Amino acid sequence: MTTVALKDVTKVFKDGTLAVDKVNLDVTDGEFMVLLGPSGCGKSTVLRMVAGLEDPTSGAVLLNGELANDLPPRERGVAMVFQDFALYPHMSVNENIAFPLRLAGLEPDRRGERVADVASALGIGDVLARKPSQLSGGQRQRVAMGRAIVRRPGLFLMDEPLSNLDSGLRAELRAEISGLTRELGVTTVYVTHDQAEALTMADRVAIMRKGVLQDVGTPTQVYGRPATLYVAAFLGSPRMNLLEASVYVHLDRYVTLTLGEQALYLPWNDIRTRAVAHYHGERIVVGMRAEALTPVSPDSPGDVLQGRIRYLEHHGHESLAFLDIGATAVVVDEMGSGPVETPESGQRGLRRFGQVMQRFAGRSGGENEDEDGPRGGTRTSVLHDPGRHHRRPAELAVRLAPYPAVSSGHPMAVQVRMDALHFFDERGDRIDVGWR
Numbered sequence: 001m002t003t004v005a006l007k008d009v010t011k012v013f014k015d016g017t018l019a020v021d022k023v024n025l026d027v028t029d030g031e032f033m034v035l036l037g038p039s040g041c042g043k044s045t046v047l048r049m050v051a052g053l054e055d056p057t058s059g060a061v062l063l064n065g066e067l068a069n070d071l072p073p074r075e076r077g078v079a080m081v082f083q084d085f086a087l088y089p090h091m092s093v094n095e096n097i098a099f100p101l102r103l104a105g106l107e108p109d110r111r112g113e114r115v116a117d118v119a120s121a122l123g124i125g126d127v128l129a130r131k132p133s134q135l136s137g138g139q140r141q142r143v144a145m146g147r148a149i150v151r152r153p154g155l156f157l158m159d160e161p162l163s164n165l166d167s168g169l170r171a172e173l174r175a176e177i178s179g180l181t182r183e184l185g186v187t188t189v190y191v192t193h194d195q196a197e198a199l200t201m202a203d204r205v206a207i208m209r210k211g212v213l214q215d216v217g218t219p220t221q222v223y224g225r226p227a228t229l230y231v232a233a234f235l236g237s238p239r240m241n242l243l244e245a246s247v248y249v250h251l252d253r254y255v256t257l258t259l260g261e262q263a264l265y266l267p268w269n270d271i272r273t274r275a276v277a278h279y280h281g282e283r284i285v286v287g288m289r290a291e292a293l294t295p296v297s298p299d300s301p302g303d304v305l306q307g308r309i310r311y312l313e314h315h316g317h318e319s320l321a322f323l324d325i326g327a328t329a330v331v332v333d334e335m336g337s338g339p340v341e342t343p344e345s346g347q348r349g350l351r352r353f354g355q356v357m358q359r360f361a362g363r364s365g366g367e368n369e370d371e372d373g374p375r376g377g378t379r380t381s382v383l384h385d386p387g388r389h390h391r392r393p394a395e396l397a398v399r400l401a402p403y404p405a406v407s408s409g410h411p412m413a414v415q416v417r418m419d420a421l422h423f424f425d426e427r428g429d430r431i432d433v434g435w436r
């Protein structure tokens with residue numbers, strides 16, 4: 001059995017880079033925990049501190065409830081699998097997998113049995129005599145996995161193990177890896193920047209941004225009830241529509257959410273209305289995923305937003321329409337990576353890269369200079385900071401059947417599923433509406 005606990009773990013590198021900022025996380029026995037976040041957010045540093053390859057600057061790493069800060073890596077009972085899995089090129093697959101057992105002094109017969117078991121579980125039993133150069137990328141990664149599990153570790157640490165593989169193989173291997181670790185009952189911490197990997201493989205997902213843990217929960221929880229605007233924007237494809245809304249309370253009747261030129265109404269008897277009513281006279285962010293929006297005819301009654309198609313994207317199995325609804329979108333710096341505010345750290349360069357990419361994708365209406373979203377960076381308001389550009393005209397993403405008989409410029413109305421709305425305050429934290 002292995003449990004992992006991080007208590008207020010912080011890592012500041014020698015050059016002053018704050019890579020991990022007071023992270024608290026519990027991984028239970030047998031759990032498959034995925035650390036998810038963009039490049040540079042500190043995921044690998046967390047993993048390396050659990051492995052003992054990096055010392056925390058402050059805070060505690062506990063393994064099975066015991067303080068492990070000073071425990072050497074080899075005494076931690078962990079096996080690591082990296083993105084660039086280094087196999088010994090001169091050894092056969094068999095010898096590669098058996099290597100840790102040889103080091104541990106296991107007899108040849110027992111080694112052979114263990115290797116055969118592992119190889120058959122991973123579907124590489126027929127290539128045991130080959131050298132790594134004679135294997136496909138997927139087979140090589142399976143051998144690396146085999147070498148990690150053959151020692152029967154208490155804890156697997158995997159750092160982007162699939163990122164060098166093509167997408168078909170990734171999908172196949174992610175099912176295999178999560179199936180295998182569950183079968184073995186081994187506690188696993190798995191690092192990725194790929195939300196599909198996280199949502200399909202994890203028992204729970206821990207989402208990081210700029211060294212700060214944003215949210216921890218089952219895939220359903222973090223997708224269905226994101227704790228911050230950042231998590232809301234990071235998870236899901238297409239991205240959640242995040243619209244700036246002004247709140248106005250009509251006591252005992254309803255609450256108006258004004259979205260630019262249009263409005264939605266929350267009836268007073270709706271359980272969520274009271275929580276949102278606290279923001280009377282203020283601006284909040286209303287989140288709506290594409291699945292909460294259904295195209296309807298323009299004269300339909302009810303919770304309907306009117307718009308015009310700005311552009312269409314065809315994805316084969318579906319098409320997406322992006323509607324201009326005369327509202328303002330809140331842009332979260334989801335590409336922002338790197339550590340928390342250290343001026344010399346290249347942060348600005350990374351941001352600028354994000355801006356260039358956004359412009360390249362035709363998605364930027366503002367300059368986005370110095371963006372800082374929720375839980376990370378300088379924690380400024382995402383809504384009320386006149387010196388920063390966090391907004392642009394909203395392009396409401398709506399799902400349509402493949403190749404619909406509409407085109408850019410067409411008017412379109414969408415019915416909003418009011419029970420599927422998400423609300424965030426000016427700091428980007430979820431407004432607790434007392435349900436879900």
Ligand SMILES: Nc1ncnc2c1ncn2[C@@H]1O[C@H](COP(=O)(O)OP(=O)(O)OP(=O)(O)O)[C@@H](O)[C@H]1O
Nearest residue numbers: 013015017019038039040041042043044045338339
């Ligand atoms: N030895 C080091 N010295 C200084 N800074 C470092 C060092 N190692 C990592 N960093 C910085 O710490 C931050 C977190 O890095 P880390 O590798 O943990 O991120 P990550 O989320 O795993 O990113 P990626 O997915 O790109 O590997 C980054 O800004 C990185 O540049």
